[in-house]
Amino acid sequence: MSKLPKNFTKYLSPKANRRHISPLRKLYAYTRNDPKLISLGGGFPNSDLFPFGKFSAHVVQPGTSFQMNKVALSEISIDRSKKEVSGIESLQDFLQYGGGAGAASLIKFFYQHMKDIHNPKYQDWGVISSVGSTDALNKVTELFLNDGDPILIDEWSYPTAIETFTSSGFQMVAVKMDSEGMTPSSLDEVCTNWNGSRPLRVVYMIPTGHNPAGCTMSLTRRHEIYKVCQKHDIIIIEDDPYYFLQFNDAPVVNPEQETEEYLKHLPGTEKLVPSILSIDTDGRVLRLDTFSKILAPNMRLGWITGQKDLLQKIENHVGTTTMHPCGFAQGIASVLLNDSWGPQGFIKHVLYLQEEYLSRRNIVMSAVNEHLGNMVSVTTPVGGMFLWLKVNLPPHNANKPGVMAEIFEEMIKNKVMLVPGWQFAPALDTSAVKDAPYFRAAFSYASKEQLTMAIERLSAVLERFGCKK
Amino acid sequence: MSKLPKNFTKYLSPKANRRHISPLRKLYAYTRNDPKLISLGGGFPNSDLFPFGKFSAHVVQPGTSFQMNKVALSEISIDRSKKEVSGIESLQDFLQYGGGAGAASLIKFFYQHMKDIHNPKYQDWGVISSVGSTDALNKVTELFLNDGDPILIDEWSYPTAIETFTSSGFQMVAVKMDSEGMTPSSLDEVCTNWNGSRPLRVVYMIPTGHNPAGCTMSLTRRHEIYKVCQKHDIIIIEDDPYYFLQFNDAPVVNPEQETEEYLKHLPGTEKLVPSILSIDTDGRVLRLDTFSKILAPNMRLGWITGQKDLLQKIENHVGTTTMHPCGFAQGIASVLLNDSWGPQGFIKHVLYLQEEYLSRRNIVMSAVNEHLGNMVSVTTPVGGMFLWLKVNLPPHNANKPGVMAEIFEEMIKNKVMLVPGWQFAPALDTSAVKDAPYFRAAFSYASKEQLTMAIERLSAVLERFGCKK
Structure with missing residues (x-):
């Protein structure tokens, strides 16, 4: 038998302590307990007046996506009546308070x-x-x-x-x-x-x-x-x-x-x-x-x-x-x-996403290995959608104030953008980290072709700052 | 020419003053200004991997509702491509950050x-x-x-x-x-x-x-x-x-x-x-x-x-x-x-809602006039969905501590519920207003038949406390 959790209520902030269950919500219990009670209590608008009849979406089969040709779709919908088999609420329930x-x-x-x-x-x-x-x-x-x-x-x-x-x-x-x-x-x-x-x-x-x-x-x-x-x-x-x-x-x-x-x-x-x-x-x-x-x-x-x-x-x-x-x-x-x-389809979908993001990680890491080499230090991501590139600048640039801003400007000129590391510093004043030699690259959004091209462009930029493969 | 607004920024709280536009958001400007720029900036998931194909809703014609027989519905939908005529975004746009x-x-x-x-x-x-x-x-x-x-x-x-x-x-x-x-x-x-x-x-x-x-x-x-x-x-x-x-x-x-x-x-x-x-x-x-x-x-x-x-x-x-x-x-x-x-249909819809809520207001106020009379004082609402009933208790009950809680209990027994007035008092300690002689009745949610029945039941309750029509 698992144990009870530790009580952390002593740590609650004054604001959290001031929050309580609304007395109005407590009144709902009366309605739940007595179906014959007529409630003029809740300030709900009338659900019959919601103008929506049915809400639906086309979804792909789990394990597929719109990246594929001729993807098969099925329609899922929420109707005005509850789905009795699965116990899923009606549209009016979903749209009411x-x-x-x-x-x-x-x-x-x-x-x-x-x-x-x-x-x-x-x-x-x-x-x-x-x-x-x-x-x-x-x-x-x-x-x-x-x-x-x-x-x-x-x-x-x-x-x-x-x-x-x-x-x-x-x-x-x-x-x-x-x-x-x-x-x-x-x-x-x-x-x-x-x-x-x-x-x-x-x-x-x-x-x-x-x-x-x-x-x-x-x-x-x-x-x-x-x-x-x-x-x-x-x-x-x-x-x-x-x-x-x-x-x-x-x-x-x-x-x-x-x-x-x-x-x-x-x-x-x-x-x-x-x-x-x-x-x-x-x-x-x-x-x-x-x-x-x-x-x-x-x-x-x-x-x-x-x-x-x-x-x-x-x-x-x-x-x-x-x-x-x-x-x-x-x-x-x-x-x-x-x-x-x-739940099984959800797992299948998750596995498909893993394949897709893995493939993107492989493309971007292959490009990094080929085109950047020792210009950067990087840990190969085993999850997620980000690369964290530490730029290995030669000594004459490594301690030069403003060098990271210069590299960023040069990137933009060269039509590639990564996010400068200082933007991720948990500090009110980020001036001390403006030249931290990091960039974040997201490999999630750009197309697979663009991923390789972006790293090639970055390589040309870093070369201008004296970085060596 | 209308004038510029007064500057209220001097009144901003320290918290509001600490809020600023994220530097990450500022980067989006580069992408907007140069379509050839490859951005590995935004940490967006890939829109092609959203599993949704099209979403749609059935809607009533403006000026009608599901309360009517055989209501005519039309389908409105958002597709994966932008609606070029009306400039409405695509599904991917709506579902992306x-x-x-x-x-x-x-x-x-x-x-x-x-x-x-x-x-x-x-x-x-x-x-x-x-x-x-x-x-x-x-x-x-x-x-x-x-x-x-x-x-x-x-x-x-x-x-x-x-x-x-x-x-x-x-x-x-x-x-x-x-x-x-x-x-x-x-x-x-x-x-x-x-x-x-x-x-x-x-x-x-x-x-x-x-x-x-x-x-x-x-x-x-x-x-x-x-x-x-x-x-x-x-x-x-x-x-x-x-x-x-x-x-x-x-x-x-x-x-x-x-x-x-x-x-x-x-x-x-x-x-x-x-x-x-x-x-x-x-x-x-x-x-x-x-x-x-x-x-x-x-x-x-x-x-x-x-x-x-x-x-x-x-x-x-x-x-x-x-x-x-x-x-x-x-x-x-x-x-x-x-x-x-x-916009015209929206106005038609609004007018229909006015009719519906007016009709409910009329039903509840007619019942109040007929069944409560001088038991309560009330201002006839010219808008909204609430009645605020001041109960005119006879002297022996008017100053009796706990009388409003007693009335509430009696209401529940009599299968009608209104919200006691004290719940609307802007005070940390509501004990001083527990016997304020008010109830709120919402005429929006209960059916039209229930509205009249609720007021009849309320009348029976108030009679027991010596209120006179």
């Missing part, structure tokens, strides 16, 4: 999915839907942190997270990274030597396909990091949008070598590096998942997993801000994942 | 709609999409207010707004109301006599179909309130979800009297009471609109109108939280309003 964690059929899918894939190790864990991980990140940090509080973060991190923390007034405390991401020794050191006026409570991390550093923590590293967090009683925000886009031990090969045999390297859902949530015995992890990278970003649909007491506070916050995620998105996701594709 | 104020075609509609309906009186106003007015309210208050700051609010107000302000740590400063809502004299008095340690900066109001008080401010009242806000330099949050659900001077009649001639009382979009935004010459109004009450709540789609400098700060906030509203909702709304119904 909802409240709670999200549409019941979708929450049921999320819960079973988390159980199947991550199988949390403590009692009383749950899931709640979000309008995407960016908004979720605001909500989980606000649970514990006030203006002025410190937050632990990688020395390079996701710009939108940095902006979130900056605007929230959090003091970002950087932790050193290596080729697997945040190092346990640096995290321990920072926590042990901390002498700020407010305690360290929360660490933010992107364990898989790190943005921008492209690296993925091994299971051993995850255990080590977790232990350090236990030692200093730190809550972990596991932001993991690229979790399913892992490549396991597939080596970099040329396109013609991507045989069926080769693709067996891919993890599917069986050989994924286990999440930090999956090793969490204390309930100290709040994990952020999202469909942004595996279905589509602007569905604005994700989910948060963690201990129920903390999720209830998030639900209260959601109830006074975003409310439910969009009903169209919830409906389509629910029908797709419960009914049309089903 | 967007940024900015919202999908261009939808923002164009919002802008023209606001110009047609409200015609703001100053230069440099704009619109930005929101995920609904509840989230928008958080974002506009956060522009100006910090934890501990005061906010002006009606003596009875929308519970979710109250919860928002409570959790944000705002000190709610109540202003007296009469049958039109907030009174200018009370607002002036509160502002003039204010001696709190932090200045009064913002007033929150629901000018049309007030929740819970059901009242609507006349144009004269709006001008008076606006003048008081100018005098004390107060920023106005105009939360106006029921704006289109106005009934103008249509008297309460029986269903058979709702003739074509009678329905000419309805305002359509021509005779609506002008919004406070429409009389705003200073740019001190931030107006919240939403589709929640006129299309469907869980589309989570609304828009904010105000001066551009302030909207830019909101856009920065949106970029680190909710990002775009859901692409499915934006796409469907854009096709519906630009293309399928068009």
Whole structure:
């Protein structure tokens, strides 16, 4: 029998403590308990007046995409009546005010999915839907942190997270990274030597396909990091949008070598590096998942997993801000994942995405090896969609102020753009890192032909700055 | 020529001042300016891998609803290619990360709609999409207010707004109301006599179909309130979800009297009471609109109108939280309003909603007149979906502690539920108002038959407490 989670309510921020369940919501219980009660309570518009009759989407078969010729499509739809077999809500339900964690059929899918894939190790864990991980990140940090509080973060991190923390007034405390991401020794050191006026409570991390550093923590590293967090009683925000886009031990090969045999390297859902949530015995992890990278970003649909007491506070916050995620998105996701594709189809889709992103990683890494060589240092990504290139400048340029801006300008002239490293520095004043010799390259969006061409162009630029293959 | 708005940036909160445009977003300009540039910049997933082919919705003809027999439906859809004629984005555009104020075609509609309906009186106003007015309210208050700051609010107000302000740590400063809502004299008095340690900066109001008080401010009242806000330099949050659900001077009649001639009382979009935004010459109004009450709540789609400098700060906030509203909702709304119904169809739809809610108002008010009489005092709503019933208790019950809770219990036993007035009090401690003799009744959701039955049941309950018709 798994144990109860640790109680972290003592760490809740004043703002989180001020959030409670609306008394109006409590009234709904009367309606639920007595079908004969006539309620003039809820200020709901009349569902019969919603002008929408049926909502539908064409979807590809799992394991295929629009990149292929003659892709077969099936139509999935939400009707005005509930799908009785699968228990999926009606269109009117999806489009009316909802409240709670999200549409019941979708929450049921999320819960079973988390159980199947991550199988949390403590009692009383749950899931709640979000309008995407960016908004979720605001909500989980606000649970514990006030203006002025410190937050632990990688020395390079996701710009939108940095902006979130900056605007929230959090003091970002950087932790050193290596080729697997945040190092346990640096995290321990920072926590042990901390002498700020407010305690360290929360660490933010992107364990898989790190943005921008492209690296993925091994299971051993995850255990080590977790232990350090236990030692200093730190809550972990596991932001993991690229979790399913892992490549396991597939080596970099040329396109013609991507045989069926080769693709067996891919993890599917069986050989994924286990999440930090999956090793969490204390309930100290709040994990952020999202469909942004595996279905589509602007569905604005994700989910948060963690201990129920903390999720209830998030639900209260959601109830006074975003409310439910969009009903169209919830409906389509629910029908797709419960009914049309089903959980097995979803896994097939994930495996297909792994193939596609692996193929792109192979193309860009082959080009890097061929055209850049020793001009850069890079860790081959085993997941995600980013390359983190450290530029090996010759001595006369390596310490020249403004050289990275010059390289960027030259890139633009040469019709290729990567993102300068300083944009990923968790600091209010980035002037100290303007010449950090890094660029981030995303290999997700440009076409496969463009990927190679971009690296060739970059090679010509770096050559002008004296870099040698 | 209209004048420039007043500059309110001096009132921005530290949090709002810390928000800026992401440097990553600035990079997009390079891509826009040079189509030959290969960008490995944006961390976008590949749009070709979105599994969705086309999404569509059946919609009723404007002026009809599913309440009618054999309603005619048409299909509206978003395809993978852009609709060149109407300039509506493709499915891939709607479902990819967007940024900015919202999908261009939808923002164009919002802008023209606001110009047609409200015609703001100053230069440099704009619109930005929101995920609904509840989230928008958080974002506009956060522009100006910090934890501990005061906010002006009606003596009875929308519970979710109250919860928002409570959790944000705002000190709610109540202003007296009469049958039109907030009174200018009370607002002036509160502002003039204010001696709190932090200045009064913002007033929150629901000018049309007030929740819970059901009242609507006349144009004269709006001008008076606006003048008081100018005098004390107060920023106005105009939360106006029921704006289109106005009934103008249509008297309460029986269903058979709702003739074509009678329905000419309805305002359509021509005779609506002008919004406070429409009389705003200073740019001190931030107006919240939403589709929640006129299309469907869980589309989570609304828009904010105000001066551009302030909207830019909101856009920065949106970029680190909710990002775009859901692409499915934006796409469907854009096709519906630009293309399928068009602006004229939208007006027809609004007029139909006015008829429907007027009819419900008539039913509930007829029942109130017949079955409650002098048991209650009530202002006949000229808009919205709420009745605010003041219970006229006999002296022996009027001052009895706990009497309103007793009435509520008795209602539940008698299978009718209204919301007790104390739930609408803008106070952390509501014990002082537990026996305020008010109930809110929503006439929007229950069926027409239930509306009459509910009032009959209420009459039986009030009779037991000595109320006399």
